[in-house]
Amino acid sequence: YSVLSSEKKKDQIEVKEAVAMETELLRDYGFGRQQLTEMLGHACATAITQVFPLASLEKRQPTGLVACGPDQNGCVGLACARHLRVFEYIPTVFIPKRSSDALHQDLRLQCERMDLPFLSYLPTEVQLINEAYNLVVDAVLGPETELASVGEPFTGVLQTLRGLKAPIVSLDIPSGWDADESSSDGISPALLVSLMTPKRCALSFSGSHFLAGRFLPFDLQRKYELNLPKFSGTDAVVQL
């Protein structure tokens, strides 16, 4: 895929461009956060079914833990958790910090009313998480959040995630990574689902990598000189 890139077009995008592109989608193209979040959450859940199909899971129950931060990344995580439930997984939701975002609150209510279990705190004993869950979805921090600017409970959550043996699925970026930098220590996901377009840090990611956000208008792809792979059929995601 990267071999096919033209010299001019980009396989990854900087955070400031990603923010500008999303602003255009919302302001000029008439999209709403609710619909974008829904489609992205659906696509992330679809990617998970491809890399971790129900039949491949080792635990007796098709459990997963979905850790959702208070911002947009966490919103996508909540939508993803609900779609995982619809796809017959048993996701448990963990929200480290309440959000004041109305969309976040609605998406949380949807999960609660659909009887998804919630964790009130994350065990610091990673063995408990490894034993209980087939996988952990990391929707804690998005590309717009600088790690240096967040404190507890997020630093503690990231430390726990770093110690896990259960495979991690990160949405958009691995939480705590600098989205614009191509190297990082920190958590090490088995699956990364980039949202709309990969961020720079995806260059140094070596696990399974999928792209979600098929709705991105061709016009915007041209304007931002993106070199995105072709989705096939009605697929919501494409593997990179």
Added chain:
Amino acid sequence: YSVLSSEKKKDQIEVKEAVAMETELLRDYGFGRQQLTEMLGHACATAITQVFPLASLEKRQPTGLVACGPDQNGCVGLACARHLRVFEYIPTVFIPKRSSDALHQDLRLQCERMDLPFLSYLPTEVQLINEAYNLVVDAVLGPETELASVGEPFTGVLQTLRGLKAPIVSLDIPSGWDADESSSDGISPALLVSLMTPKRCALSFSGSHFLAGRFLPFDLQRKYELNLPKFSGTDAVVQL
């Protein structure tokens, strides 16, 4: 599928129950119209790809006409049109009457900005439509609209649709049918995509029939004693 129904459970639903169920989804479950409409439009477009795959279309271009009324049914039609474009069809949108609904206006803007062509009027000469389009999506009137209460331009549009040879895809109900009655004359779709649950009138429909709305919480399915078929894998629709 209907053979498997228990005595108590229902394969179809009355309009008043459908309205009550949607009210609960929005009020008690925290869902938003924007996200429901997006998922339903996506599912309708997916059903179309199954019954009318790109490779099966007879015209040189994979064209379709999507006729969208001013209410919720038309909103789903607009989302469907956009997803059809993403799935590499070439849908043209026809809106017989401007809508004052902000969601409708946003969904229309999304189509405009993604360069979908719009028809300013529907040719009364059906041959022109038959020759230009592989299929016509009927998202004109939903189950809540009584035919007797609508006048022009809708009666004229329905008369044109009745005369078409191009196959019609109706969303939720064939426009102009009484949703609660099991017999009807009027337009005769090749494909019906029921939204969330089939309405009574689907009993007298003999074409391809799909169900969209996999997001419907199991709780609500039990409360309304629905006997819905099982979706498989990550499928957005199921054939009835």
